Amino acid sequence: MTTAVREAPHHNTVTCVKHYGCKRIECVERVRAYQKAWRHNRATQPPFVDAEPVRKHLELLADAGIGPRRVSTLTGLAVETIAGFTRPYNCGGGRRFGRKRKVRPVVAAKILALDPDTITPGVTDATGSRRRIQALNAAGWTKPALAQRLPAGSRPLHTLHQQTHLYARTADAIADLYDALKDQRPEEHGVHPTSAHRARLRAQRNNWPTIRYWADLMDVIDDLHFEPQYGVTRRQIVAQDAHWLMAEGGLDRFTAAERLGVHKSYLDHAFREFPEYALETAA
Template identity: 45%
Template sequence: MTTAIRQAPHHRTLTCYTDYKCRLPECVQRYNNWQRNRLRARADGTWQPFIDATPTREHLLKLYEAGLTPHRVSVLTGIDWNTIRLYTRAAPKQGRGMIRQTTPEIQAKILAIRGEQPALPGRVDPTGTRRRIQALVATGWPLRELGPHIGIKPDNVRRILKRGNTVYGTTAQATLNAYETLRRSHPRKHGVSEIGIARALRHASHQKWAPPKYWDRHPGCIDDPHFEPMYRLTRREIVAQDANWIMTTVGLNRETAAARLGVSKAYIDHAFRDHPQYAVEATA
């Protein structure tokens, strides 16, 4: 029986070497450098031993109450997300207990997070957050690649688009920050593959998601839940939407709805035929 080797989530810290048995040359070098510096500091008497992690844990819990996520803390501190999570709870399935001791350096980074987060509202309307994510996909960013830039798990990016009447204020702000940064940066420069870019563009095109340039032409509308984007909609589809609204809300039949919209009844018939998702049967 063989044992599957877990893949490191990234190769920026020592955990890929110590926890995931990564042996990439750059990761081995990073670990060797750390060991060399540790031994030198011990010889010089400047080595800082581990300290109680309780203040770190308590501060993290306060940040979570304010709306931050472990992923957001990871982005702000540069500390691996899995490590951040272990300060407040164990991971039995991975055979890892809750962290009880930490280094002064890590504690200082976590305790330094303050200020902006508590000032943000706990929950906000998700419209602007969703539209910004969709706009980035329309420029070639795959959904799974946006999570690290926003500071949330990749799966949560998809959840934001699919469900929920609100999002955390911190998530909305982090998405806005990522949007302003990434909209002017090609995904290829961040290591996104050509296949991933092509898939993102196809998906956005199929969903008719508006890119940043569209929202630039409608200042202030990206956060407005009452603004209905008409990106890439044909006149016939717009008429089908409007006729649907008039017939279901006001209770008019197709002929009267057509007169209200300034088109013929036949035009609405054709619009409903081409866009059956909006079709409404004629009232009695």
Template identity: 45%
Template sequence: MTTDRREAPHHNKITCYTDYRCRRPECVARYNAYNSPRARAKRAGTWDGLVEAAAVRKHILRLQDDCGVGPTAIAAASGISKQSVIEFINPQPGKNRGRRQRTSAETAAKILAVTPDGLIGLRVNAAGTRRRLQALVAAGWPLKHIAACSELKDASVGDFMRRNVVLLSTATKVARTYDALKDRKPIRHGVDRCQARRARDWAAREKWPTPDYWADRMDVIDDPEFEPLYGVTRRELVAQDANWVMRTTGVDRATAAQRLGVSKAYVEHAFRDHPEYALGTAA
């Protein structure tokens, strides 16, 4: 049986030594520099399984500068959480500590293995892309102006608002465009007043949150599990909740109202205003 030796795609990280068995002198030296402190600590009985985070932090910052990506993309490419990536580069407010100084060897290896080439073609959840585009429309930016700023095709921008996944490169372009346009007034930057009004009216009909809404929620704008309750009235929420209670427990409207802490009449009015949630009899 023969074993093929794969050629390492690069020679600037320890993975060429560990994963591809590269034995170039400079690569061996790089691995030894990484491994020596760990080996000494193991011999001394002081090894706790953690490594210094400086190299990881430097690598993350280099990826951000060279590729224009953020913690979300790096987390997706490395398979670790976004919060873990953030802790390497930003002090953690409320935790009385600065940036992460040590990390597990496994986490370090995963992040150091992320390369610019590896980011090309990476697909990410489209929630953040979709929400940023919707928010810009809510601010009065027509799709064609968003497309021109992001260097994307007009038709593609509309398509991205319906997708579940997008290329990382697309998500990055949209995120940059959002940061560039979110605080600008469209009519001061070449958008006709009628076009801006039509964009805002469209967003209002769809109940798309504005940039002001997301300003305090940027930590969850990319989270597909987060449900923005923008433009949702209390009566609509009661209609939704009553629908869920009745469907899952089989109770009538009066019992559902009691469980929700409102009157039966309130549930009736909620269902009348939002018939898409109406369920069951009035008994």
């Protein structure tokens, strides 16, 4: 680990503090205000209401082609929160729960306010879908085996790496497929052992994060600004962070090393091993 903190993609929500360790005064104050409002709502509103009306409304939205990912975009709620109303869900640390039976009023209000007659299914960013397919490949699931388990009309998986966006209903189908297969061995479900082995080798060559890696990071798997550190060595992280400090902060090599808590010779070695991060001004 280094002492460098990656720059958050924006500073208008609590994300920069929660996931990127932002220390800006205005951002910390925003989080405090959010927490204060949350505590106030919890103290003044009924803590929970029945989740059944929300579940039925989500089913109505799904029939109109508006899946959890699209609902997440429209309401600002996490995809996992929405999906938990219609299927069992994970809560990190290996904990698994059944479908939600209770819901906070503010969450229910956001979902129930959606009118399927005025919403188009739309498209969504392809980052999360691509990461899910790659993780399943790393587990031995081949693309043909995955494609035949997706609904008819879904875009071919072999073009997914070229797409920046895809239909929200396709992204939802891939997320559902991921949840269904992540604990299954492909060899026990019709995938030939040789094909599964080749899929795993390809994933290793491309350094694709595994299902185990994403298990505790499901809240950021769809975040295109989140940079997975799977298989990345400490020396590579130092080279990346030093490159950022020098390019964006104007630091020299000695000062960048000091900021990262390493000796300059360590940084020199990191740049030699990963020359793509070295700068002309780094000498």
